[in-house]
Amino acid sequence: MTRIHPTAIVDPAAQLDSSVTVGAYTLIGPNVRIDAGTTIGPHCVFDGHTTIGRDNQFFQFSSIGAVPQDKKYRNEPTQLIIGDRNVIREFATFHVGTAQDDGITRLGDDNWIMSYVHLAHDCKVGNNTIFANNAALAGHVKVGDYVILGGFTTVHQFVQIGAHAMTAMASALLQDLPPYVTVAGNVARPYGINVEGLKRRGFSSEEIAALRAAFKHLYREGHSLADARAAIIERQATQPAAAGVLQTMLDFLDSASRGIVR
Template sequence: MATQIHPSAQIDPGATLGEDVRIGAFTVIDAGVEIGDGTWIGPHCSVTGITRIGRDNRITGHAAIGGDPQDKKYHGEYTTLEIGDRNTIREFCTINRGTGDGGGVTRIGDDNWLLAYVHIAHDCLIGNSCVFSNNATLAGHVVVEDHVILSGFAGVHQFCRIGAHAFIGMGAFVNGDVPPFLMVAQEKYARARGINSEGLKRRGFDATRIAAIKRAYRALYMADAKLDDAKSELAEIASGSDDVRAFLDFIERGERPLLR
């Protein structure tokens, strides 16, 4: 099919559109925007700045994609937003480009669902197959690995990391790194409440893998051990489990305090 652009849409001649792209009414596309084949952008959207969008994405009405970073230190440097393939971006989502001194790029992988009013700030790096429910919000420089679920109204502090397969409960305010596989719920601040066992089962983790992850969780969160002692026990468990090795490697790379 040929590209279809509503007569009321404003497409800058400097934008690059692939095959079978559809642009809805009153949507604005800036120069420097690249949109891949088969992507659909609904009405009243804005796609601005140096923004590259891959194939077969679905962006619903009133989304603001590629805007300037909300950072007082930004003064017009060349920065980008990169969005992969087959993502769904729903109503009123806002996704900002990177900052000049923060890496220069905000990046979103493939097959993610970003539901209504999700905000992804500057320099965030999002993996693949994540689900961000309504009003989930990431501050700047957040890293989210693959298969993470953020429930509604969850908020993540700048520079935090969330490991693969983690589940963040409704309204949780995350102010520390969340290791892979965990399920987090809100009290005063987010705290670990067990591993995300149901999500792991759905993704094909067998009983042996899940049991090793549970041992790692108990060592870190339930043994009342100092962090260095807990990491020593994790290293022993990791000798027989690639998942626990990933768990321990995630902890070792952290710059913010561990959510514990």
């Protein structure tokens, strides 16, 4: 039998694996599906068309799958999809998507989500991220793998954050943040490459040196964005061992829709 506290209210139509644990006074709606090994603390609310993977841990007072804070929402059957092995701490709020996007809010695998974090409608978050307390994403934000958001970071709607990027505490991010770059401030400004994070994840010294040079092309040498991009392409040709990480940077620059942090 599923391990459900007697004070919890689980709709009979909800689909819970037999190994799921549900804490006291938690409410789970009819369109919720939760896979094996997931633990839900007390006083949580799970609603909407919400699908949750394996071995996640939700702490108390989380609100997962509520309708979006969007006046255009008209009760469409949009979704929230959460992957595997995520830790979601107290008072996190995740909303389902909207019909104005693809209708899905998505959190990947192995993410560490601290207290009071907000994922608005249609956000797409990758894997192995860390969101510190009170980090908040507005609607339609895209976050790459291994991103770290400092506490009280706020992200404007439709912003993209590249893989391995990092924000300092209380950063206000209004434009797209390229991969590997660290920012701080309100409004956020670039400060360098996330060197320590890249070292911990096994990036080579040549890759890190090439990214530092790319950062200088973008931010320290007075280039236009087009000229900085051309300089990165030239460097890519002369440093084949770093070609992959530089291509990731170039691909992001090509896809940036709000302009990059500069």
